[in-house]
Ligand SMILES: Cc1ncc(C[n+]2csc(CCOP(=O)(O)OP(=O)(O)O)c2C)c(N)n1
C-alpha cells in the first residue's frame with residue numbers, strides 16, 4: 014500500500030508540482046514517461062513519490078516520448094489507470110501514438126505543459142503543441158493556473174475513465190508562467206481526492222483471460238469511416254460527462270469549472286477569447302477597464318476539445334466586438350481559435366465584429382497593458398461599427414506591422 | 425488444450441488452437457508456422473503485441489481476428505513497448521491485488537518483422553530490453569519489407585534484389601551487409617538470445633520455451649521464408665528453409681546472458697550457398713558471370729561467421 018501524504022489546507026505549489034500531486038493521489042497504476050522542459054519536474058516529483066513509498070504503481074522511464082505513449086497504450090489495454098506528462102518536441106514525437114490511443118478508446122491522462130515547437134528551438138510557453146493535438150481525438154482541457162492544473166488533472170481521470178466516455182484526456186497548462194510559478198493551491202486530502210475519482214474500472218482488458226481481446230485491428234474503406242465517426246461521437250458525447258464531473262467537483266470543493274468560462278460577460282460590449290494563462294491577464298485587464306467605463310469581458314474555452322461551439326456562440330452573441338487570441342503561429346491562415354470562434358458566431362444572426370491577435374509566441378510576455386490595448390481596439394471597432402484595424406495583428410512583435418487578410422464586412 | 429511433448433509434429437501443431445488458420449497470409453508463408461509454434465509451446469496465457477507488417481495486417485482485419493488470446497497492435501515500431509507497458513501493468517495490478525485471476529500464469533510476447541526490428545523499431549526494442557521487462561521478442565526475419573511490397577531492410581543480405589535496392593544493369597542488388605541483430609541483442613546483456621528456424625521445429629519449440637521461461641527480456645531471430653518476395657513456390661517453404669540452415673546462411677544458435685554461445689544445429693553436410701541462392705528468384709541475377717564475385721563474397725562471409733561461432737562456442741566466453 015502506498016503511504017499517504019499529509020497536506021496542508023493551503024500549499025504553495027507550482028503548476029508542475031500540482032499536477033504531479035494529482036497523479037499521485039489518483040494512484041496511477043503505470044506512469045510511462047520521458048523528461049522534457051518544462052514538464053520534467055512532474056516526472057521528477059513522481060519519481061520522488063515512487064522512491065519514498067507514496068506510489069505503489071509502476072514507474073517506467075522509457076527511451077522517448079513516442080515510447081512513453083506506446084507504453085501507456087499497452088498498459089491501459091491491460092486494464093489499469095495510466096498517466097504521463099510531456100511538452101513541445103516530446104508532444105510532437107508522441108503524435109502518431111496519440112491517435113492510436115484515442116482510436117483504441119483508452120482512458121490515458123496526459124499532462125501537457127505547453128511549450129513552443131522548434132525550429133528555432135525554444136523552451137518557453139506557447140500553444141503550438143496544444144494545437145498540434147487538436148485532431149488527435151483526445152479530450153483537451155486547459156488549466157490557467159496551478160490550482161486549476163491540480164483540480165483538472167483529478168477531473169481528467171474521472172472524465173476519461175467514465176464508462177460513457179473511455180477516451181484519453183490531456184490537461185494543458187502554460188510552460189513556466191503556470192508550470193514554474195509557485196502559487197497558493199488548496200489540495201484535497203489523499204482519500205478525498207482518490208474517492209472523488211473512484212476505483213479504476215477495467216473494460217475489455219488484456220489481463221482477463223476468460224475473454225480474448227484484439228486491440229488495434231485494421232479497417233479499410235468498409236469500416237474505417239464508421240469507426241472514426243463513432244469516435245467523434247464519443248468525443249462529442251463526453252460533453253455531458255464533463256459537465257457532470259465539473260458539477261460534482263464543485264459540490265466537493267466549491268470550485269466551479271465550465272466548458273466555457275465567462276468573466277464579466279453578462280453585459281460585456283467587447284470581449285477577448287483566449288486560452289491558458291493569458292485568460293487571467295485578460296481578466297485583470299477587463300477589471301481595470303471596467304473602472305474606466307469600458308464594458309470588457311473574457312471568454313475562455315476550458316475545453317479546447319470537444320470544442321464548445323454552442324457555448325462560445327451563446328457567450329458572445331451580445332457583444333459588439335470580440336478578438337480571438339492565438340498563442341501559436343498561424344502559418345498561412347488565421348489563428349485556430351479565431352477560426353473556431355468565427356465559425357461558432359457565423360451560425361448566429363447576431364455576429365459581432367471579430368478580429369484575430371497572434372501573441373506571446375515562444376514565451377514572449379503578455380502583459381495587462383497589452384490586453385487593455387486589445388480591449389480598447391475592440392471598443393473602437395464597436396463604436397465605429399466596423400473594424401478599424403487589420404483583421405489579423407501580431408501583438409508585441411518587433412519590426413514592421415504584419416497583416417495579410419482583408420475584410421469587406423461593415424467598412 | 426495442453427502440450428505434453430514436442431515429439432510428434434502432428435500432435436504438437438494442433439496442441440493449442442489459439443491462432444486461427446483463417447488468416448490472410450500468403451499460402452506457404454513461414455510467419456504463421458512460427459507464430460503457431462510459439463503459441464503451441466506453452467499452456468500459459470499469452471499477451472501478444474505485434475508490430476505493423478504482414479503478420480498484423482493478415483490476422484486482425486475488422487470484424488475478424490485470428491487471435492484467440494490477448495493481442496494488441498499499436499504501430500510499426502512499438503510492439504516491444506506495448507508489451508512492456510502491459511507487463512508493467514501486470515506487475516502493478518498483481519501488487520495491488522486488482523487482477524481478476526491473480527494466479528493465472530501469463531507470458532508477454534512481441535512479434536516484429538525484420539523491418540520493424542532491425543530498422544524502425546530498433547530503439548523501442550533496445551529500450552524495452554534495457555529496462556529488463558519480462559517478455560520475449562520474436563523477429564520474423566524475411567529479410568525485406570514484405571507487407572509493402574519487398575523493399576530493402578537492414579536485414580536484407582548482400583546481393584538480394586529488393587524494390588529499393590534493385591538488381592539491374594549497373595547493380596547486383598543490395599550492397600550492404602546484413603545487420604547482426606543477434607549479436608546486438610546479446611550485447612544488451614539479454615538473458616536469452618537465439619536464432620531459430622521453423623524447419624528445425626523441435627529446436628525452435630525448445631528455444632521458445634526457454635525464452636518464455638527465462639525471467640527478463642529475451643530475443644529470438646527466426647528465419648521466415650517469404651514465398652512472395654524471395655520468389656519460390658509456396659510448397660517449398662520448408663525446403664528453402666532447410667537450405668538456409670544447411671548452407672549456414674542462417675546458423676542456429678543461442679547466446680545465454682550475453683556470452684555463453686551454443687550452436688544448436690550442425691548440418692551433417694554443409695551445402696554450398698549457391699544451392700540456397702538458386703532456390704529463390706531474388707538471387708537470380710547473381711548467376712550472371714559478372715556477379716560471380718558476389719556469390720563468392722557471400723560464401724566467404726558464411727564461412728567466416730561459422731568459424732567465429734564455433735570458436736565462440738569453444739571458448740565459453
Ligand atoms: C511509421 C510507419 N512507417 C512506414 C509504414 C509502412 N510499412 C508498414 S509495414 C512495412 C514493412 C514491414 O516490414 P517487416 O517489418 O519486415 O514485416 P513483414 O511485412 O516483412 O513481415 C512498412 C514499410 C508504417 N506502417 N508506419
Ligand code: SF4
Pocket residue numbers: 448449450452453454455478482566570571649650651652653
Ligand atoms: S508477402 Fe511474404 S511475409 Fe508477407 S504474407 Fe506473403 S509470404 Fe508471408
Ligand SMILES: [Mg+2]
Pocket residue numbers: 537538539564565566567568569570
Ligand atoms: Mg520483413
